[in-house]
Amino acid sequence: MKQLSVLSKYFWKYRVRFTAGIVFIILSNYFAVLAPQVFGYVMGKVVEHLPGAKTAASTQVKDGVMRLLVSRIDTLPFGQLVAACGVTILVLAVLRSILMFFMRQTIIVMSRHIEFDQKNEVYQHYQQLHASFFKTHTTGDLMNRIAEDVSRVRMFTGPAIMYLINLLSLITLCVIIMFRKDANLSLIVLAPLPLLAITIYIVNTVIYKKSEKVQALLSALTSNSQESYSGIRVIKSFVQERSMLNFFTRNSEEYRKNAVSLAKVEAVYFPSMTLMVGLSTLITVLIGGRMALHDHQQVGLIVEFVIYINLLTFPVSAIGSVASMIQRAAASQKRVNEFLQTTPEIADAPGVQPGELKGDIVFNKVKFTYPHTGITALKNFSLTVKEGQKVLILGKTGSGKSTVAQLLLRFYNADEGSIAVGGRDINTFPVKSLRDQVSYVPQDVFLFSDTIASNISFGLHKPAPPQQVELAAQYASIDREIKNLPEGYQTMVGERGVTLSGGQKQRVSIARALIKDARILLFDDCLSAVDAKTEHEIIHNLYNYLNEKTAIIITHRIFTVLNFDQVIIIDDGEIIEQGTHQELMDLNGYYAELYRLQISNDQSAA
Numbered sequence: 001m002k003q004l005s006v007l008s009k010y011f012w013k014y015r016v017r018f019t020a021g022i023v024f025i026i027l028s029n030y031f032a033v034l035a036p037q038v039f040g041y042v043m044g045k046v047v048e049h050l051p052g053a054k055t056a057a058s059t060q061v062k063d064g065v066m067r068l069l070v071s072r073i074d075t076l077p078f079g080q081l082v083a084a085c086g087v088t089i090l091v092l093a094v095l096r097s098i099l100m101f102f103m104r105q106t107i108i109v110m111s112r113h114i115e116f117d118q119k120n121e122v123y124q125h126y127q128q129l130h131a132s133f134f135k136t137h138t139t140g141d142l143m144n145r146i147a148e149d150v151s152r153v154r155m156f157t158g159p160a161i162m163y164l165i166n167l168l169s170l171i172t173l174c175v176i177i178m179f180r181k182d183a184n185l186s187l188i189v190l191a192p193l194p195l196l197a198i199t200i201y202i203v204n205t206v207i208y209k210k211s212e213k214v215q216a217l218l219s220a221l222t223s224n225s226q227e228s229y230s231g232i233r234v235i236k237s238f239v240q241e242r243s244m245l246n247f248f249t250r251n252s253e254e255y256r257k258n259a260v261s262l263a264k265v266e267a268v269y270f271p272s273m274t275l276m277v278g279l280s281t282l283i284t285v286l287i288g289g290r291m292a293l294h295d296h297q298q299v300g301l302i303v304e305f306v307i308y309i310n311l312l313t314f315p316v317s318a319i320g321s322v323a324s325m326i327q328r329a330a331a332s333q334k335r336v337n338e339f340l341q342t343t344p345e346i347a348d349a350p351g352v353q354p355g356e357l358k359g360d361i362v363f364n365k366v367k368f369t370y371p372h373t374g375i376t377a378l379k380n381f382s383l384t385v386k387e388g389q390k391v392l393i394l395g396k397t398g399s400g401k402s403t404v405a406q407l408l409l410r411f412y413n414a415d416e417g418s419i420a421v422g423g424r425d426i427n428t429f430p431v432k433s434l435r436d437q438v439s440y441v442p443q444d445v446f447l448f449s450d451t452i453a454s455n456i457s458f459g460l461h462k463p464a465p466p467q468q469v470e471l472a473a474q475y476a477s478i479d480r481e482i483k484n485l486p487e488g489y490q491t492m493v494g495e496r497g498v499t500l501s502g503g504q505k506q507r508v509s510i511a512r513a514l515i516k517d518a519r520i521l522l523f524d525d526c527l528s529a530v531d532a533k534t535e536h537e538i539i540h541n542l543y544n545y546l547n548e549k550t551a552i553i554i555t556h557r558i559f560t561v562l563n564f565d566q567v568i569i570i571d572d573g574e575i576i577e578q579g580t581h582q583e584l585m586d587l588n589g590y591y592a593e594l595y596r597l598q599i600s601n602d603q604s605a606a
């Protein structure tokens with residue numbers, strides 16, 4: 001419950017709606033308990049008019065509104081009195097329905113507003129969290145917190161709160177009226193209700209546990225089928241359809257067993273609930289009937305009590321489900337809180353001022369170990385890139401090349417040493433300002449489910465004119481291919497759109513970086529999927545585009561077309577060769593060997 005206290009800020013935010021909702025619930029329940037009193041009164045009058053009735057039935061009227069009504073109709077002829085009572089009951093029912101409508105309109109609508117705010121809060125927090133957080137949490141878990149957990153919390157801020165206030169006010173009103181009318185009879189007829197509430201709570205907990213399991217199995221089944229669809233080509237090419245089917249069937253069977261067991265418990269639950277409610281009504285009729293035999297005056301009271309018991313049925317049976325809704329919401333809110341309390345590791349130091357990024361990039365004795373794997377990706381890494389220089393970083397796979405880009409963009413903070421741009425430590429720039437001024441083409445291409453034009457202009461802060469988008473695409477050598485698509489730049493890509501080839505996606509991703517027109521560019525192995533001719537064309541275009549800009553190009557291949565100011569070879573996180581093309585050829589080490597190998601491969605391919 002402590003977990004849910006964080007929601008108080010939202011209840012305060014929507015206090016007017018919330019208070020109005022509480023008033024509507026209480027008023028609607030007040031009208032609900034007035035109706036049995038009218039029934040009781042009219043039944044008393046009916047008994048009074050029965051042939052052979054000896055005594056005038058007493059009308060135990062305790063409520064102010066009832067007293068007012070009785071004073072108006074008590075002297076009416078019998079027929080008119082009954083009609084007036086009928087109309088009153090009808091009016092009360094209509095009033096109650098209207099109030100119930102407003103009760104939902106206030107409380108349930110408030111819960112939807114809270115859900116919206118909370119989703120935004122969670123999403124905003126996601127955006128601020130550091131890269132290693134996303135490495136240690138699965139996408140499914142993150143999706144669950146924003147979707148499933150927030151929805152369960154909504155079940156608390158909406159239905160659970162509404163039922164709780166409803167049941168508390170209705171039980172209080174009914175019990176007060178019943179005890180004022182006949183304390184002994186009240187004690188007897190209400191006795192089974194706590195038993196009913198406890199039983200429902202216990203059974204509900206069992207249902208909750210079972211449905212949790214069913215839910216988890218269903219999630220596993222969904223991820224299993226999702227993975228099968230995504231990897232369908234691998235499955236088919238390795239002829240693994242049957243084993244995948246067997247795996248799915250096993251999971252599916254497990255799900256079926258648990259779902260059937262849940263259905264069995266639910267099947268017992270509802271009839272036993274009705275039985276217990278029936279028991280209360282039965283006790284009222286039995287004891288009340290005996291009382292009425294001795295005293296006809298009691299008939300109206302018994303009728304009233306039977307209606308109260310039926311009125312109490314729903315709130316009492318809701319206690320269990322409300323309690324488990326609150327439990328679930330508390331567990332979900334705990335998960336949301338854990339996440340919201342995760343502080344972003346990469347944050348701006350107090351008082352940092354934005355500034356223009358220009359000048360040399362200097363890595364000074366940088367050491368970095370990935371926090372959750374303990375892999376030291378860079379050791380004693382020092383590199384000076386002068387403004388306007390083009391630097392090529394080469395090295396075996398896993399040698400630490402991409403880590404250089406990750407650290408420069410502050411996806412992670414270096415453990416030792418420093419990184420400076422224009423003589424200013426990058427930690428003294430606001431992170432957003434730093435990233436805004438560096439164009440980055442990541443190794444893993446990601447395109448959003450949107451048009452090609454939107455994907456290219458993604459990093460811009462205002463809409464880009466079509467000419468600007470086309471120019472960027474021309475530099476990335478993808479313009480012609482885009483124009484050949486049925487809808488050109490307006491073609492949808494991503495899951496629901498046209499499937500671009502790996503090389504096409506890479507070039508759209510390059511265009512997205514180039515359109516930013518930043519002074520510093522980082523290309524991380526971004527031409528791995530294009531053919532040699534296209535690679536040549538892009539490098540040639542880049543040569544013109546880069547001009548005065550500073551560029552760090554990470555790759556496995558040597559680009560012979562572009563004249564690099566420096567070539568760096570990294571091995572196991574350390575620089576093992578560094579210099580110009582000629583210097584490294586003279587060194588006759590890793591670079592020279594790679595160069596000769598590549599030239600001979602290119603020649604044999606030509």
Ligand SMILES: Nc1ncnc2c1ncn2[C@@H]1O[C@H](COP(=O)(O)OP(=O)(O)OP(=O)(O)O)[C@@H](O)[C@H]1O
Nearest residue numbers: 135370373375377396397398399400401402403404
């Ligand atoms: N996010 C990460 N979390 C943990 N370890 C990582 C992460 N990224 C990379 N590593 C590890 O750090 C080392 C260097 O990785 P890095 O991606 O910098 O290599 P790379 O030279 O760019 O490789 P490739 O050419 O295959 O892209 C590798 O051993 C890798 O397993």
